[in-house]
Amino acid sequence: MNDVVYFDNAATTRVRNEVVEAMTKYFSESYGNPSSVYKIAQTNKNAVEKGREQVAKAINAEKNEIYFTAGGSEADNWAIKGIAESYLDKGKHIITLSIEHHAVLHTCEYLESKGFEVTYLPVDKFGIVELEKIKNAIRKDTILISVMFANNEIGSIQPIKEIGALAKEKGIIFHTDAVQAVGHIPIDVKEMNIDLLSMSAHKFYGPKGIGALYIKKGIKIKPLIHGGAQERNRRAGTENVPGIVGMGVAIELITNELDKEAKRLSFLRDKLIDSILSDIPHSRLNGDRKNRLPGNVNISFEFIEGESILLMLDMKGICASSGSACTSGSLDPSHVLLAIGLPHEKAHGSLRLTLGMFNTEEEVDYIIKELPSIVKRLRDMSPLYEDFVKNKQIVTE
Numbered sequence: 001m002n003d004v005v006y007f008d009n010a011a012t013t014r015v016r017n018e019v020v021e022a023m024t025k026y027f028s029e030s031y032g033n034p035s036s037v038y039k040i041a042q043t044n045k046n047a048v049e050k051g052r053e054q055v056a057k058a059i060n061a062e063k064n065e066i067y068f069t070a071g072g073s074e075a076d077n078w079a080i081k082g083i084a085e086s087y088l089d090k091g092k093h094i095i096t097l098s099i100e101h102h103a104v105l106h107t108c109e110y111l112e113s114k115g116f117e118v119t120y121l122p123v124d125k126f127g128i129v130e131l132e133k134i135k136n137a138i139r140k141d142t143i144l145i146s147v148m149f150a151n152n153e154i155g156s157i158q159p160i161k162e163i164g165a166l167a168k169e170k171g172i173i174f175h176t177d178a179v180q181a182v183g184h185i186p187i188d189v190k191e192m193n194i195d196l197l198s199m200s201a202h203k204f205y206g207p208k209g210i211g212a213l214y215i216k217k218g219i220k221i222k223p224l225i226h227g228g229a230q231e232r233n234r235r236a237g238t239e240n241v242p243g244i245v246g247m248g249v250a251i252e253l254i255t256n257e258l259d260k261e262a263k264r265l266s267f268l269r270d271k272l273i274d275s276i277l278s279d280i281p282h283s284r285l286n287g288d289r290k291n292r293l294p295g296n297v298n299i300s301f302e303f304i305e306g307e308s309i310l311l312m313l314d315m316k317g318i319c320a321s322s323g324s325a326c327t328s329g330s331l332d333p334s335h336v337l338l339a340i341g342l343p344h345e346k347a348h349g350s351l352r353l354t355l356g357m358f359n360t361e362e363e364v365d366y367i368i369k370e371l372p373s374i375v376k377r378l379r380d381m382s383p384l385y386e387d388f389v390k391n392k393q394i395v396t397e
Helices: 017-028 039-058 072-086 102-113 130-135 160-170 241-256 258-279 306-315 335-339 359-380 383-396
Strands: 066-069 093-097 117-121 140-145 175-176 196-198 211-215 283-285 298-301 350-354
Touching: 017 241, 039 066, 039 241, 066 072, 066 241, 072 102, 072 140, 072 175, 072 196, 072 211, 093 102, 102 117, 117 211, 130 160, 140 160, 140 350, 160 175, 241 258, 258 283, 258 298, 306 350, 306 359
Parallel strands: 093 117, 093 140, 140 175, 175 196
Antiparallel strands: 066 211, 196 211, 283 298, 298 350
16 A cells, blocks of 8 residues: 555546656657647647547537636636626526535626626535526526536535536526536536536546636637637637647546446445444535445544544545645635535534545555544544533433
């Protein structure tokens, strides 16, 4: 077993060796600008287009519907702001979920400051939105529905196909932030009636700093970044050739392994969940038990802080998180856990363990062995737990 046991694959993933190998020559050997006319530039242009084809194939899109970005946050910003500006003649109302990633929530808040109206729909205790709530929220001036494919904290998967069908029926643009879903569960943008889809390579064993936005043919959208004529005049900036090559290779590899890897990770995930819930009292699973990402485990432990668990796990060589990496500097409890009904004190005691292709059953067994003693040690130091035990003894007596 490795000295470092990495269970934070929702934050980022290790780049596969095959991906690094494919990227290497585009840094120092074939370094031309794809927009230039000489041979090494055209070689790079062909590499960019191959990457575009690989990304498109993975989600059953057309090659010319894929636009490269610097990552998932840019793709989300572009999708939401671009549609908002393009469909002003129809209305200024947007529907999204209260548990979205902050790349979506903060973009919507920005648009509210510009006069748009945003409906933030609640979710049930498992983190799933009811289709009826979306239907009831639709107005004549609704121009966009943006619903994440799968939640980055609790792993719950939304009914995307049904939402896409509803949006199509009502003539509303449908965007999904699929950053956590691409490369982990099957996605078909045509079958699911998805108009825009955001993704990021570093979530499926590709490099950081490269992502993509799928834009269905015929959708009007204004550019987010202005400048040159790259990406068919929709996204200015010299193309990140090594990143695009790496993203293409990574998504092709993981898509070919999708079913087998999802089955393996689901087994490890369920083993981890069952062991924690049975071995550690006063713990609860957050998110849907079955309808969740294959590698996602999110557990709340009463009477202790999630950050303390992380520090003690780190001492054992285990990397984990207490929520989204994008909010790790915040002292506030997870907005996702609050949205599914957890009180502040329980939301503060959450632990997110996200498994990936490099994790083994031996590593899962290791954390199963170490975690109960860590939780016990922290509870032994907790005034909250001490009060709980005293009150329990009084009631028993």
